Amino acid sequence: xxxxxxxxxxxxxxxxxxxxxxxxxxxxxxxxxxxxxxxxxxxxxxxxxxxxxxxxxxxxxxxxxxxxxxxxxxxxxxxxxxxxxxxxxxxxxxxxxxxxxxxxxxxxxxxxxxxxxxxxxxxxxxxxxxxxxxxxxxxxxxxxxxxxxxxxxxxxxxxxxxxxxxxxxxxxxxxxxxxxxxxxxxxxxxxxxxxxxxxxxxxxxxxxxxxxxxxxxxxxxxxxxxxxxxxxxxxxxxxxxxxxxxxxxxxxxxxxxxxxxxxxxxxxxxxxxxxxxxxxxxxxxxx
Amino acid sequence: xxxxxxxxxxxxxxxxxxxxxxxxxxxxxxxxxxxxxxxxxxxxxxxxxxxxxxxxxxxxxxxxxxxxxxxxxxxxxxxxxxxxxxxxxxxxxxxxxxxxxxxxxxxxxxxxxxxxxxxxxxxxxxxxxxxxxxxxxxxxxxxxxxxxxxxxxxxxxxxxxxxxxxxxxxxxxxxxxxxxxxxxxxxxxxxxxxxxxxxxxxxxxxxxxxxxxxxxxxxxxxxxxxxxxxxxxxxxxxxxxxxxxxxxxxxxxxxxxxxxxxxxxxxxxxxxx
Numbered sequence: 001x002x003x004x005x006x007x008x009x010x011x012x013x014x015x016x017x018x019x020x021x022x023x024x025x026x027x028x029x030x031x032x033x034x035x036x037x038x039x040x041x042x043x044x045x046x047x048x049x050x051x052x053x054x055x056x057x058x059x060x061x062x063x064x065x066x067x068x069x070x071x072x073x074x075x076x077x078x079x080x081x082x083x084x085x086x087x088x089x090x091x092x093x094x095x096x097x098x099x100x101x102x103x104x105x106x107x108x109x110x111x112x113x114x115x116x117x118x119x120x121x122x123x124x125x126x127x128x129x130x131x132x133x134x135x136x137x138x139x140x141x142x143x144x145x146x147x148x149x150x151x152x153x154x155x156x157x158x159x160x161x162x163x164x165x166x167x168x169x170x171x172x173x174x175x176x177x178x179x180x181x182x183x184x185x186x187x188x189x190x191x192x193x194x195x196x197x198x199x200x201x202x203x204x205x206x207x208x209x210x211x212x213x214x215x216x217x218x219x220x221x222x223x224x225x226x227x228x229x230x231x232x233x234x235x236x237x238x239x240x241x242x243x244x245x246x247x248x249x250x251x252x253x254x255x256x257x258x259x260x261x262x263x264x265x266x267x268x269x270x271x272x273x274x275x276x277x278x279x280x281x282x283x284x285x286x287x
Numbered sequence: 288x289x290x291x292x293x294x295x296x297x298x299x300x301x302x303x304x305x306x307x308x309x310x311x312x313x314x315x316x317x318x319x320x321x322x323x324x325x326x327x328x329x330x331x332x333x334x335x336x337x338x339x340x341x342x343x344x345x346x347x348x349x350x351x352x353x354x355x356x357x358x359x360x361x362x363x364x365x366x367x368x369x370x371x372x373x374x375x376x377x378x379x380x381x382x383x384x385x386x387x388x389x390x391x392x393x394x395x396x397x398x399x400x401x402x403x404x405x406x407x408x409x410x411x412x413x414x415x416x417x418x419x420x421x422x423x424x425x426x427x428x429x430x431x432x433x434x435x436x437x438x439x440x441x442x443x444x445x446x447x448x449x450x451x452x453x454x455x456x457x458x459x460x461x462x463x464x465x466x467x468x469x470x471x472x473x474x475x476x477x478x479x480x481x482x483x484x485x486x487x488x489x490x491x492x493x494x495x496x497x498x499x500x501x502x503x504x505x506x507x508x509x510x511x512x513x514x515x516x517x518x519x520x521x522x523x524x525x526x527x528x529x530x531x532x533x534x535x536x537x538x539x540x541x542x543x544x545x546x547x548x549x550x551x552x553x554x555x556x557x558x559x560x
Contacts, residue, residue, distance in 0.1 A: 070453070070457060071457070072453050072456075097453070097456045097457040098457065098459070099457065099458055099459045101457065102457055102458070103453065103454065103457060105450045105453075105454065107448075107450065109448065109450035109451055109453070109454040111451060111454075111468075111469065111472070111473075112556050113472040113473070113475070113554070113556050114472075114556075122455075122458055122460075122468075123458035123459060126455075126458055126459045126460045126461075126464055127459050155555075155556040156556075157556055171458075175458060175459075
């Protein structure tokens with residue numbers, strides 16, 4: 001399948017860890033005997049350090065794939081590798097959740113009962129590898145770098161939703177993961193906050209090169225952020241088209257008005273609309 | 288609370304309205320109760336109740352009476368005893384049901400059958416069951432708070448956002464850490480709510496239980512506020528009935544206020560909403 005595209009354009013990033021290889025993964029949900037195929041023989045190859053945008057209609061099974069990588073649930077068949085090490089596959093259908101793959105959730109999962117700073121130090125404190133002083137110093141520094149200075153001692157509920165997302169990304173980065181898994185993290189944000197968050201994310205990414213597996217159904221967001229778009233078919237989920245975004249990084253918002261950006265939008269839009277239509281019709285049938 | 292804050296509160300509109308409302312209530316009550324002696328016509332309902340001035344007069348006589356304060360103390364001890372026993376047993380019971388499926392499946396059906404039984408229906412069984420009247424009353428008050436606390440803790444712990452657990456898991460937290468640092472704080476608001484409701488029920492139950500079980504030990508003084516009301520009724524002192532009722536109102540208010548403060552202290556992140 002065309003999904004296994006080992007892009008030469010990414011060769012300079014090959015030293016960066018966090019390459020994810022998804023091979024022929026199938027996930028069947030079988031809650032009450034009615035087998036529902038969520039992911040159908042899906043193969044994706046993501047080189048380390050790539051921002052890979054997974055685009056598809058809602059409910060198509062993108063999150064299923066993400067949860068399988070994160071280790072929140074198992075797969076039915078196939079294999080997933082992280083840097084050539086088996087995460088899940090025959091004999092071990094569910095990966096262990098681990099701090100090398102951190103999820104930034106759709107609705108945010110900062111602990112509301114902990115201050116922003118306490119949230120950020122949570123992971124390293126649980127690991128217990130470093131001393132408390134070292135962890136707190138690092139946390140304060142990283143928060144300052146991400147423009148979060150002054151919010152350390154507020155509760156997440158006291159700061160804006162945009163800042164909350166930033167705290168959550170910093171919390172994820174504290175553990176120095178190889179992979180960040182984003183599950184439509186900016187879905188609930190207004191478009192102004194969203195564009196600020198996109199630039200902030202890229203800013204953070206340029207400082208900490210990690211692999212980003214980013215689920216979205218917002219095409220503009222996908223093209224602006226990603227090295228590559230993988231457009232998924234509606235249920236069952238399977239790569240349908242891959243769009244290489246050849247706009248060089250670092251990017252800023254002027255990219256949005258460039259002719260190349262428009263061309264890529266047009267290219268992707270046709271495929272996405274077709275799938276969205278299919279998903280909509282399937283939904284109507286079910287309803 | 289510092290002085291300027293207190294001053295602001297007293298001068299505020301809300302406080303003023305409260306004062307006006309209570310004053311009007313007292314005036315209507317006073318006039319209604321005295322109407323018969325003034326004009327020879329008995330106002331329905333209110334005419335049968337002793338006037339507030341008479342109640343306060345009777346109360347003034349009781350302030351120096353140790354047996355009245357003894358009643359307060361007895362009721363408070365029973366409420367607190369039953370309430371804390373319910374917390375100590377109910378919170379772990381509810382949490383354990385929430386985190387352990389086997390235990391939930393085993394314990395929950397029995398719990399659900401027992402739960403609808405009103406605590407007061409337990410009074411006769413409790414008297415037979417426990418050796419002293421004191422223990423029977425404590426047991427009934429315990430039941431009043433127990434079910435509410437357990438149901439709230441269970442519901443709160445079960446409705447924790449799954450993503451909190453997943454996030455903690457992927458950040459490398461152990462099962463014990465997840466319980467202590469995620470499940471427990473996430474359930475805390477429900478524990479506070481359950482306790483506040485449970486405290487209210489405890490006061491309802493203790494008063495009824497005291498009326499039923501009678502004076503207990505020391506010649507009527509050991510009976511608590513519930514018995515105080517009942518005893519005043521039997522003795523025909525209607526003023527004292529009202530004194531007893533208001534006393535329970537005040538006691539219940541203090542208990543709730545105490546819990547509210549404690550709850551606010553334990554869940555500081557909720558204030559910001």
